[in-house]
Amino acid sequence: MKSLGRLIIHLILAINVLFIALMLLSAYSPYIEPDKHPIQSCLGLLFPVFILINISFFIFWIIVQYKLALFTFIGFACCYTQIRTYIPVNFSNSDPPKECLKVLSYNVMGFNNLKLTKGENPILAYMKDSKADIICIQEYAYSQDKRYVTQKKIEQYLQAYPYKNIQNIGEKESTNKIACYSKYPILSSTVLRYKSAYNGSVRYELKVKNDTLTLINNHLESNKLTKEDKVIYEEMINSPEAQKVKSGSKLLITKLAEASAIRALQARKIHNEITSSKHKYIIVCGDFNDTPISYTHRIIAKGLKEAFTESGTGLGISYNQNKFFFRIDNILISKNFKAYKCTVDHSIKDSDHYPIWCYISKQQLKPI
Structure with a gap:
């Protein structure tokens, strides 16, 4: 049973790594020139989908085996700039100056x-x-x-x-x-x-x-x-x-x-x-x-x-x-x-x- 459990964990991890790779590909797809590779350049449209899937994996690993959540965390860190561009969070609510x-x-x-x-x-x-x-x-x-x-x-x-x-x-x-x-x-x-x-x-x-x-x-x-x-x-x-x-x-x-x-x-x-x-x-x-x-x-x-x-x-x-x-x-x-x-x-x-x-x-x- 233990070996079966490890096999399932490794299988889930492999799927997770695949979606991390897809998230990174979509995050950096803006560097693909659409007039040369039009289909591949559209991968960025799926960026929020891959973000949501990897958030699900991250929560799963935190619950089941928290050390493996590091893989997803590293994936998020590698596309932090794109995540912030797509869905920024700004807590500061300072008023604009008068001269604006x-x-x-x-x-x-x-x-x-x-x-x-x-x-x-x-x-x-x-x-x-x-x-x-x-x-x-x-x-x-x-x-x-x-x-x-x-x-x-x-x-x-x-x-x-x-x-x-x-x-x-x-x-x-x-x-x-x-x-x-x-x-x-x-x-x-x-x-x-x-x-x-x-x-x-x-x-x-x-x-x-x-x-x-x-x-x-x-x-x-x-x-x-x-x-x-x-x-x-x-x-x-x-x-x-x-x-x-x-x-x-x-x-x-x-x-x-x-x-x-x-x-x-x-x-x-x-x-x-x-x-x-x-x-x-x-x-x-x-x-x-x-x-x-x-x-x-x-x-x-x-x-x-x-x-x-x-x-x-x-x-x-x-x-x-x-x-x-x-x-x-x-x-x-x-x-x-x-x-x-x-x-x-x-x-x-x-x-x-x-x-x-x-x-x-x-x-x-x-x-x-």
Whole structure:
């Protein structure tokens, strides 16, 4: 019986080591170039799954044979940075200084498809009440029909913002727009051109008191999932039958991999814009359509800090449809900024994204 018990323990340990290896592979998958290895680069999507499985193993070993929990502990230690990026915990709740900016980034889904309820639009009301200094908007839209959200209606809500810039992104026939509303002067705006039918990025120069900062507002390549694809995914989650999961996974992974490869090129373009900025203060925000454990996120975030990792808590899930529980909206800041109280705000559900906002202030870097 003892030998059988040892055999079972060794078998469980072997399975545990396998999942530790898979966790590490997913944690470091952002170093795989999606345009060269698109399928493998999607492994980061499974990072939270492998985390949960290994937590279960860790608890099991603590109860059954605590010394063997060391294997899982070492695995967690090897991907501590990725765990903190994915699900940060910040106990400090210090108030931002008076001299700071509040930045809001929001994919508004065309202001909920331009809908008005009794003449009002909840997304515009939210923005008005946010008291943000800078608002970056993705999937900006308006109608000429007064029964829906018009440009005039938007400006009535956002009259506290004397400076605005609205740009079409994507190819010529695209009607997708990105916008920036600011309490500070927008000195210039440049659409960053890269291959995409409907998506794009815009770089702004903003004059904020005595400083000029670079702001890049992004709406990167979507995952090309149709409504039918999203239904398939939701059915897989609700009823994980073997055949359904197998066929559904193959379809979804193929589409996710294709989009990931396109975003890789976009991410490099954005990173080049960041590194070539002539201004020392930089903010990069928007809908990345990719998770914190991804090549896209890693490339864009090079040399920057993630506001949510620095001052947020939890998963920060920012997409709220079809059980795609991921944080795909971001605010990144240069290292001479400090972030406070970064929040993915779940109080409003009128878009398929939640807004993300934070306070940022200048930070004096210590000399090396």
